[in-house]
Amino acid sequence: MALVVHKYGGTSMGSIDRIKNVARRVAKWHNAGHQVVVVPSAMSGETNRLIGLAKEIMPEPDQRELDMVTSTGEQVSVGLLSMALMQQGKQAVSFTGWQVPVKTDTSHTKARIQSIDEEKIRENLDAGKVVIIAGFQGISEDGNITTLGRGGSDTSAVAVAAALKAAECLIYTDVDGVYTTDPRVVTDARRLKKITFEEMLEMASLGSKVLQTRSVELAGNYHVPTRVLSSMTDPDIPLEEEAKSGTLITFEEDSHMEQTVISGIAFSRDEAKITVVGVPDRPGIASRILGAIASANIEVDMIIQNQSINGKTDFTFTVPRPDYNRAMDLLNNQIKAEIGATDIIGDAKVSKVSAIGIGMRSHVGVASKMFGTLSEEGINILMISTSEIKISVIIDEKYMELAVRALHKAFGLEQM
Amino acid sequence: MALVVHKYGGTSMGSIDRIKNVARRVAKWHNAGHQVVVVPSAMSGETNRLIGLAKEIMPEPDQRELDMVTSTGEQVSVGLLSMALMQQGKQAVSFTGWQVPVKTDTSHTKARIQSIDEEKIRENLDAGKVVIIAGFQGISEDGNITTLGRGGSDTSAVAVAAALKAAECLIYTDVDGVYTTDPRVVTDARRLKKITFEEMLEMASLGSKVLQTRSVELAGNYHVPTRVLSSMTDPDIPLEEEAKSGTLITFEEDSHMEQTVISGIAFSRDEAKITVVGVPDRPGIASRILGAIASANIEVDMIIQNQSINGKTDFTFTVPRPDYNRAMDLLNNQIKAEIGATDIIGDAKVSKVSAIGIGMRSHVGVASKMFGTLSEEGINILMISTSEIKISVIIDEKYMELAVRALHKAFGLEQM
Known part of the structure; x- marks a missing residue:
C-alpha cells in the first residue's frame, strides 16, 4: 500500500x-x-x-x-x-x-x-x-x-x-x-x-x-x-x-551489494576529436577557444591540454560528431588566426569507451587493468579522462566494439 | 484604424x-x-x-x-x-x-x-x-x-x-x-x-x-x-x-436597404415527420410525447396539433432524419400504449423549405404567394409553420429542388 x-x-x-x-x-x-x-x-x-x-x-x-x-x-x-x-x-x-x-x-x-x-x-x-x-x-x-x-x-x-x-x-x-x-x-x-x-x-x-x-x-x-x-x-x-x-x-551506496569494482562499460560511437596545435600558452587561450565553440551551441566533452614546450602547447577536445564540421570551420576561419595557432587537426572517426563503477573509489589498479587490456588487443589510446567513478578513453572508431567486449570480459561483468 | x-x-x-x-x-x-x-x-x-x-x-x-x-x-x-x-x-x-x-x-x-x-x-x-x-x-x-x-x-x-x-x-x-x-x-x-x-x-x-x-x-x-x-x-x-x-x-434593421420582402429560400433535406394518431385530447399529453423524445436527445422542430374531434386529436412533429428510427421505436414500444394513441404514422422522406425575410413583417400576401407557387408546381404541402420572418413548409423530399427553384424565382431573388 x-x-x-x-x-x-x-x-x-x-x-x-x-x-x-x-x-x-x-x-x-x-x-x-x-x-x-x-x-x-x-x-x-x-x-x-x-x-x-x-x-x-x-x-x-x-x-x-x-x-x-x-x-x-x-x-x-x-x-x-x-x-x-x-x-x-x-x-x-x-x-x-x-x-x-x-x-x-x-x-x-x-x-x-x-x-x-x-x-x-x-x-x-x-x-x-x-x-x-x-x-x-x-x-x-x-x-x-x-x-x-x-x-x-x-x-x-x-x-x-x-x-x-x-x-x-x-x-x-x-x-x-x-x-x-x-x-x-x-x-x-x-x-x-x-x-x-x-x-x-x-x-x-x-x-x-x-x-x-x-x-x-x-x-x-x-x-x-x-x-x-x-x-x-x-x-x-x-x-x-x-x-x-x-x-x-x-x-x-551500501546497497551496492554486489561489491564489484566496475558496474558497466559505456560507450559513445559518434565522437570527433580536434587539436589546436601550437597555441601560445598564456591565460585566457582555453576560454577563447572553448567560448567560441560554446557560442556556436556545440558541446565539448573531454578536454586535454599538454604540457607546454617553448611557450607553446597543444589543446585537444572532443565534440559530438554531427558538430565536427561546424567546429572545424569555426576554428580554421576565425579562431586560428586570432589566437596564433599553428594548425588545426581533426579526426571525426573516434569513439569513447568508459568503465564505470562506484567500487573504483576504493580499488587501485582499475586504470592499469583497463589500459593493459586495450594494449593487449593492440588498441591505441588517443585520449584519457578520469573521474572518481569513471575512466574514459578515446580510441579509433573501428576498435570500439572490440574494446567494449575486451573490457567487459576483463572486468568479469558477464560472470556474476 | x-x-x-x-x-x-x-x-x-x-x-x-x-x-x-x-x-x-x-x-x-x-x-x-x-x-x-x-x-x-x-x-x-x-x-x-x-x-x-x-x-x-x-x-x-x-x-x-x-x-x-x-x-x-x-x-x-x-x-x-x-x-x-x-x-x-x-x-x-x-x-x-x-x-x-x-x-x-x-x-x-x-x-x-x-x-x-x-x-x-x-x-x-x-x-x-x-x-x-x-x-x-x-x-x-x-x-x-x-x-x-x-x-x-x-x-x-x-x-x-x-x-x-x-x-x-x-x-x-x-x-x-x-x-x-x-x-x-x-x-x-x-x-x-x-x-x-x-x-x-x-x-x-x-x-x-x-x-x-x-x-x-x-x-x-x-x-x-x-x-x-x-x-x-x-x-x-x-x-x-x-x-x-x-x-x-x-x-x-434599417440597413436592410434592399427593401425586399424575402431575403432567401432555405431548405433542409433530411427531415422526417411523425404523427401520433388518435391521442386523447387532455392536458399533459403533448409534453408526455415530446418529453420522451427530448429525453432520448432527439430534437423536435415543427409541431402541429390538429383540432380535436370527439376528444381525440392527431399530433404531428418533425425530427432530423437520422433520429427517425429511434423516435419511431420509442413511440411504438413505449409511448403509444402509455397515452392510449391509436397509431403511429411516420414518413422519413420529407424535406423542409422556408422563405425568410425581415420584410415579411410589413407585407401581407407572402404566405399566399408561397402556397400558390407550390400549388402551381403540383407540390403538396404536408405541414406549415410560420414565424414573424419565416414561413416553412414540409413537402415530399422528391420535390425539394423544384420547390426551392420555383420560390427563388417567384420572390424575384435572382433579379436584384
Whole structure:
C-alpha cells in the first residue's frame, strides 16, 4: 500500500492497443491497493510530427510558440490514458502541466522544474482516483506553457515522485533495465539489479540512453528510488514479479551489494576529436577557444591540454560528431588566426569507451587493468579522462566494439 | 484604424501553405494600421482524428477527458499561426482558452461562454502584436478545459469581438458569403451584401450552414457586426476590396436597404415527420410525447396539433432524419400504449423549405404567394409553420429542388 509514480514513454503509448495495455498495468497496481500517479509521454512520433509542422512554417521556431504546439502531444496522451483507465473500471483524472501546476522557469523548450503543487494530486488520489499528469511540460510564472526538452517526461515523473515522496518512481520503457553494456555489442551483457545514482549518471551521460541525465540527477538530489523496467511484458504478470524486475537506481551506496569494482562499460560511437596545435600558452587561450565553440551551441566533452614546450602547447577536445564540421570551420576561419595557432587537426572517426563503477573509489589498479587490456588487443589510446567513478578513453572508431567486449570480459561483468 | 477579429475555419487552416496564406492576409490588415485578433479552428480533419482516437478507447468518451484531447487541435493551430505571422515580420502571441481566460460553464463538450477577460488581449494589441486565440475552448470555474461543441470557433470569435467591442468580426470561410439559396440547387442564386441577424438566424438554423446558430445569436445579442467572407481569395487583394466582400450580418434593421420582402429560400433535406394518431385530447399529453423524445436527445422542430374531434386529436412533429428510427421505436414500444394513441404514422422522406425575410413583417400576401407557387408546381404541402420572418413548409423530399427553384424565382431573388 504505497504511493508510486509510473512513467510510460512514447513507444509504450505508441498505439491505442498499447495505451490499453498501460491502463491494464496501472489498474493492476491500483487494484493491489497502491496509489498510482501516471506520467505518460506523447504517442511515439507525435512530438516529431509537431516539430516538423512548426519547422515547415518557421525553420527556427519561436520557442514560446513551439512549446504551445509540442505540449499538445502529452495532453492528448493523458486524456486517452484516463479514458482507458475508466474502461478498466477505474476512476481516473488527467491534468496538464499548468493544471497541477508544475511550475518551471521561463526557458522555453528546455525549462527547469521549480516546484510541483501536490494538493490537487493528493486530493484526487485520496478520492481513490488514478491521477494522470502530462509529462514534458509545465507553466512559467508569466503563465506560458513551457516544455522541459527531449526526454523531459522522465524528469517530470521523477519530480512528481519527489514532490509526493513516492515510495518508488517506475520508468516503464522498451528495454528491461540497465545492462553492464549494450547487449547488441556484447551478447552476454548482464542486466544490473541495482545501480547507484552516480553510476547511472555516468552511464546516462555516456550514451546508455535509458534515462535522461537530468532525471537521474533529480532522483539523486531528492533520493527518489527509481526503477527502469519493461513496458513490453504481459501487463497481467503478477505484481510481485513486476515490482522486482528491471534495474533499481538507488541512492544508498551500501546497497551496492554486489561489491564489484566496475558496474558497466559505456560507450559513445559518434565522437570527433580536434587539436589546436601550437597555441601560445598564456591565460585566457582555453576560454577563447572553448567560448567560441560554446557560442556556436556545440558541446565539448573531454578536454586535454599538454604540457607546454617553448611557450607553446597543444589543446585537444572532443565534440559530438554531427558538430565536427561546424567546429572545424569555426576554428580554421576565425579562431586560428586570432589566437596564433599553428594548425588545426581533426579526426571525426573516434569513439569513447568508459568503465564505470562506484567500487573504483576504493580499488587501485582499475586504470592499469583497463589500459593493459586495450594494449593487449593492440588498441591505441588517443585520449584519457578520469573521474572518481569513471575512466574514459578515446580510441579509433573501428576498435570500439572490440574494446567494449575486451573490457567487459576483463572486468568479469558477464560472470556474476 | 479599428480593432477587428478574424476567424478562420478548419479548411482555411488545412495545410501549412494555407496557414501561411492566413498569416499574409492578417499581416495585410495589421500593416494597414488595424489591431487584429485571430481565432483559428483546428486544422481540418484534426478534431475528427482526435475524437476517433478517443472513441477507439472509450466508445462513449468521458466528456471532461474528451475536451482535454480535442482542445489540442486549436492549440496547435494558434502556435503555428503565430509562427507564420512572425515569418511575415509581425510580432504575434498565441493564447489558449485558459490563458485568456475564456471562462465557460462546466458543460463539457458543449460549454457556454460566460465571460472573456480582455486585459491580456488589449495589453498585447497595444504592444503592437497580433493576438491569436484558440477557438472552440475555454476553462470552467473548477479549472478544467472545456470545449464549446462543433463549430464553436465561430462562437469564440464573436464572443471575443463582443468582449473587445470590435468594429467587426470577420468570419473567413470556404464560401464567399450568404446566398439567397444554395447555388448548387439554384444556379442564379445571388450573394447577399447584407442580412439582418434575425434572417441569418433563420437561415443558419434551417440548414444554410455558413455560421453556427449560437454565434449568430451571440452576435445579435451583443450587436457585433459580423461578416462572412471567403478565405480562398488571393491573400494579397486590396484590403478595401476584401473589407467590403462577403455578407455583412447587421443588427440594424434599417440597413436592410434592399427593401425586399424575402431575403432567401432555405431548405433542409433530411427531415422526417411523425404523427401520433388518435391521442386523447387532455392536458399533459403533448409534453408526455415530446418529453420522451427530448429525453432520448432527439430534437423536435415543427409541431402541429390538429383540432380535436370527439376528444381525440392527431399530433404531428418533425425530427432530423437520422433520429427517425429511434423516435419511431420509442413511440411504438413505449409511448403509444402509455397515452392510449391509436397509431403511429411516420414518413422519413420529407424535406423542409422556408422563405425568410425581415420584410415579411410589413407585407401581407407572402404566405399566399408561397402556397400558390407550390400549388402551381403540383407540390403538396404536408405541414406549415410560420414565424414573424419565416414561413416553412414540409413537402415530399422528391420535390425539394423544384420547390426551392420555383420560390427563388417567384420572390424575384435572382433579379436584384
